[in-house]
Amino acid sequence: MSEPIEEPAAPIPEPPQQEPRPQTPRPWWSRAVLGVAVLGISLLAMYHLTITFLTNSPTNTVSTKFATPIAKWVYPWFEQNWRLFAPNPMSQNFTIEARVSTDCYSSVTPWYNLSQMDYDTILHNPFPGHTEQNELRRAWTDGYAATHDDNDVPTSDRGDMMRQYLVNIALERIKPRSAEDGVAPNKIENIEFRVTTTDIAPAETPNQVQQPSVHIIPWRQVSADVVSYGCPNGSVAP
Amino acid sequence: MTSDVNDTTGTTDTTAAVGMPDTTAAVGTTGTTAAVGTTGTTAAADTTDTTAASDAAAGGGDAAAADATAAAAVALAMAAARRPGFRDQPLVWLVQTIGQSVTRLTTHAIALYGTAVLRIGYGSLYLIFLLHEYPKHESLWGPNAPWTPALNQQFANDPGLDWFAVDRWWYTFLGHGGNVWFQFWYHAAILICLLMLLGWRTRATSVCFALTIMAFTGRDVFLTDGGDNVMGLMAIYLAFSRCGAVWSLDSRRRRRQAEKRRARGIPEFTWPDSPGWQAVGELDRTREEIVTFLHNAAVLVIAAQACVVYAAAGLYKSQGSYWQNGTALYYTLHLDWFRPWPGLSNFMAGQSVTIAIVAYLTVFVQIAFPFAVFSKWLKYPCLVALVGMHFSIAVVMGLPLFSAAMMVADAVFLPEAVWRWVGRKVGAGVARLPRPGLPRPAPSTPRSPEASVLPRQAQPHKSASH
Numbered sequence: 001m002s003e004p005i006e007e008p009a010a011p012i013p014e015p016p017q018q019e020p021r022p023q024t025p026r027p028w029w030s031r032a033v034l035g036v037a038v039l040g041i042s043l044l045a046m047y048h049l050t051i052t053f054l055t056n057s058p059t060n061t062v063s064t065k066f067a068t069p070i071a072k073w074v075y076p077w078f079e080q081n082w083r084l085f086a087p088n089p090m091s092q093n094f095t096i097e098a099r100v101s102t103d104c105y106s107s108v109t110p111w112y113n114l115s116q117m118d119y120d121t122i123l124h125n126p127f128p129g130h131t132e133q134n135e136l137r138r139a140w141t142d143g144y145a146a147t148h149d150d151n152d153v154p155t156s157d158r159g160d161m162m163r164q165y166l167v168n169i170a171l172e173r174i175k176p177r178s179a180e181d182g183v184a185p186n187k188i189e190n191i192e193f194r195v196t197t198t199d200i201a202p203a204e205t206p207n208q209v210q211q212p213s214v215h216i217i218p219w220r221q222v223s224a225d226v227v228s229y230g231c232p233n234g235s236v237a238p
Numbered sequence: 239m240t241s242d243v244n245d246t247t248g249t250t251d252t253t254a255a256v257g258m259p260d261t262t263a264a265v266g267t268t269g270t271t272a273a274v275g276t277t278g279t280t281a282a283a284d285t286t287d288t289t290a291a292s293d294a295a296a297g298g299g300d301a302a303a304a305d306a307t308a309a310a311a312v313a314l315a316m317a318a319a320r321r322p323g324f325r326d327q328p329l330v331w332l333v334q335t336i337g338q339s340v341t342r343l344t345t346h347a348i349a350l351y352g353t354a355v356l357r358i359g360y361g362s363l364y365l366i367f368l369l370h371e372y373p374k375h376e377s378l379w380g381p382n383a384p385w386t387p388a389l390n391q392q393f394a395n396d397p398g399l400d401w402f403a404v405d406r407w408w409y410t411f412l413g414h415g416g417n418v419w420f421q422f423w424y425h426a427a428i429l430i431c432l433l434m435l436l437g438w439r440t441r442a443t444s445v446c447f448a449l450t451i452m453a454f455t456g457r458d459v460f461l462t463d464g465g466d467n468v469m470g471l472m473a474i475y476l477a478f479s480r481c482g483a484v485w486s487l488d489s490r491r492r493r494r495q496a497e498k499r500r501a502r503g504i505p506e507f508t509w510p511d512s513p514g515w516q517a518v519g520e521l522d523r524t525r526e527e528i529v530t531f532l533h534n535a536a537v538l539v540i541a542a543q544a545c546v547v548y549a550a551a552g553l554y555k556s557q558g559s560y561w562q563n564g565t566a567l568y569y570t571l572h573l574d575w576f577r578p579w580p581g582l583s584n585f586m587a588g589q590s591v592t593i594a595i596v597a598y599l600t601v602f603v604q605i606a607f608p609f610a611v612f613s614k615w616l617k618y619p620c621l622v623a624l625v626g627m628h629f630s631i632a633v634v635m636g637l638p639l640f641s642a643a644m645m646v647a648d649a650v651f652l653p654e655a656v657w658r659w660v661g662r663k664v665g666a667g668v669a670r671l672p673r674p675g676l677p678r679p680a681p682s683t684p685r686s687p688e689a690s691v692l693p694r695q696a697q698p699h700k701s702a703s704h
Contacts, residue, residue, distance in 0.1 A: 026520065027517070027520060030520045030521070030523070030524045033521075033524050033528075034344065034524050034527055034528065037524075037528040037531065038340055038343075038344065038528070038531050041528075041531055041532055041535050042535065044535075045535040045538060045539050048539060049539060049542050052542070052543065052546055053546065056546055056549075056550040076394070076405065076406065076409055076456060076459075077405055077452060077470075077474065078471065078474075079467070080467055080471065080546075080547075080550075081464075081467065082464065082546075082547050082550040082551040082554070083550075083551070083554050084463075084464050084551065085555070085566065085570050086551060086554035086555040086557075086558055086561070087554050087555065087557040087558030087559075087561070088558035088559060088560045088561070088566065088569075089558075089560060089566050089569045089570040089573070090569070090573060091560070091569045093572070093573065093574045094574075115574070115575075118575065119574050119575070119577075122575065122576075122577070122578050122636055123577075123578060123580070124578060124579065125578050125636065126578065126633070126636070126638065127370065127636075127638050127639075128578060128636045129370060129371055129374065130371060130378060130461045130462075130463075131371070131374050131377070131378060133463075133575060133576075133636070133637075134460070134461050134462065134463055135378075135384070135460075135461060137575050138460045138461070139384075139460055142460060143460055158393065161389050161392060161393055164386075164389060165384055165385055165389060165460065168383075168384035168385070168386065169384040171384075172377060172384055200569055200572045200573075203565035203568040203569070203590065206568075206587070206588070
């Protein structure tokens with residue numbers, strides 16, 4: 001089929017003249033090597049495309065039966081996920097806040113709105129970076145929220161890692177600010193999160209005010225390595 | 239998709255017959271259309287080359303000026319005449335057709351310009367990405383990043399340097415050392431992206447480039463988005479392609495070497511005429527053909543991957559109730575992390591009818607794309623719609639890298655003629671720029687003198703992918 005844009009042939013420089021080489025028929029081994037290579041490459045490409053299809057298709061009989069070879073081939077190098085805003089785009093917005101305290105809660109910072117820091121950076125920014133667009137967002141939605149139930153009990157063995165990741169992101173953002181709120185960066189021992197989820201008003205009634213739901217991830221030590229030597233009586237988490 | 243469907247059109251004649259001859263001679267294989275050229279006499283002897291009689295006849299008619307060529311065309315036509323039709327001997331016909339396709343695919347690299355565009359596109363995109371994140375690169379991937387190397391090793395289930403888990407070892411590569419290690423590799427990565435963009439020693443560089451993207455992806459998967467994903471996949475595929483054959487420092491070097499040879503009157507290299515050296519030459523020719531076939535397979539995989547991306551995205555969307563009732567874009571436009579321009583987003587979210595139509599169009603076009611690429615009537619409207627969609631995502635949702643990565647992937651579906659035309663325009667534009675102190679460089683693209691040094695050129699009017 002001819003393409004719509006037919007360009008006249010580019011002027012081509014005169015090729016260097018050379019006498020045609022006397023050509024003997026191809027030896028058998030050359031054909032064999034070529035044949036094996038062509039077959040191998042074709043099979044590899046077909047195998048890859050089949051696996052690519054199966055890993056993108058909904059779970060079916062075939063992909064269940066061959067789950068192990070598929071996973072071995074796909075992870076980690078050929079992993080793919082094209083469900084951006086699909087099947088449904090998220091219909092909620094998150095406000096992730098955190099506050100930190102010294103050991104025994106002798107001093108506690110106010111809440112820091114971590115997600116608002118992202119939104120502020122993104123606002124009127126034609127080229128937002130991965131820090132503000134992916135880091136906290138994915139640490140929450142694909143990390144913590146995906147590996148914990150409503151009572152903050154890990155549902156997978158990656159739960160603790162995801163919690164640590166979220167804590168580390170929060171600490172990275174809080175540490176430059178906490179000193180002026182009474183907790184020096186090296187004194188931070190405990191952290192608490194408050195996640196406010198607000199439904200986006202339904203498309204039919206865009207001005208309807210939605211009641212946010214607040215979820216608190218209770219005070220925990222910022223890392224498992226932190227050691228507390230006991231607190232005086234009466235020091236309770238605020 | 240990448241087979242020789244186009245061959246049957248036989249429109250190759252002039253361009254190909256003029257443009258191709260020496261390219262085949264250089265490596266000693268006789269392609270289909272090229273056989274009409276100077277190597278025509280040898281073509282008849284090549285038993286693998288029982289190729290397209292129509293091409294040969296048409297091309298032969300054009301090039302009949304040369305007696306030898308005409309004789310070759312006759313010989314070819316006779317060879318083709320011996321070929322049975324499908325109705326006579328379907329099996330023989332099938333075997334011969336397959337043989338022809340294999341010959342074609344081992345001797346003609348398709349979409350050389352398309353893959354070059356992908357190389358330039360992804361090289362520059364990842365370069366821009368790394369430079370853009372430069373102020374924050376330590377807090378994203380450094381040893382003290384929130385996703386610490388220890389967490390990453392635990393996550394990647396990295397057993398250390400184990401031959402059977404070397405891929406997982408690479409996933410944690412950037413976290414293996416301290417800050418000096420990380421800084422070194424970050425700057426090395428920038429350099430690799432630059433070399434990839436320029437096409438310097440492209441085969442090695444493209445392997446390094448794929449490894450670079452995978453190293454950054456693996457260092458923190460939770461930082462990536464669809465853009466990183468598609469760039470990583472395409473970079474891996476590009477490492478198998480001849481993406482440095484045109485528009486690259488490599489092609490410039492080859493061109494200059496050829497010019498130098500021509501100026502000094504040094505003949506083209508041929509293997510010495512002894513049985514041993516001829517065997518080496520035969521081995522080299524076989525290697526050349528395998529590499530060409532590998533390139534063509536890579537182009538097929540790239541095109542298929544792009545189709546899979548769109549089809550999967552479209553089919554997943556079609557299951558969503560918001561996409562079904564046309565309000566998906568309303569919700570998307572209200573996501574706080576994707577609202578760089580709240581006024582614009584609110585305005586668009588208010589256009590309920592328009593965004594419903596756009597949502598339906600998006601799903602239709604995405605699902606249709608894998609089928610549309612086989613029809614020029616559908617392909618270009620689909621591509622235009624997809625590029626428009628990605629452009630608006632880039633602006634409205636603040637996802638320029640993701641959108642650009644997807645648009646670059648679309649480039650492989652444009653025919654070579656378009657890229658040659660673009661190359662000519664760019665070359666002319668560059669040549670017009672004032673360049674004080676520098677000798678004016680030869681316009682790199684339009685005359686595509688690589689043709690004379692590169693073994694196989696894609697046909698100028700061929701579509702990239704089908």
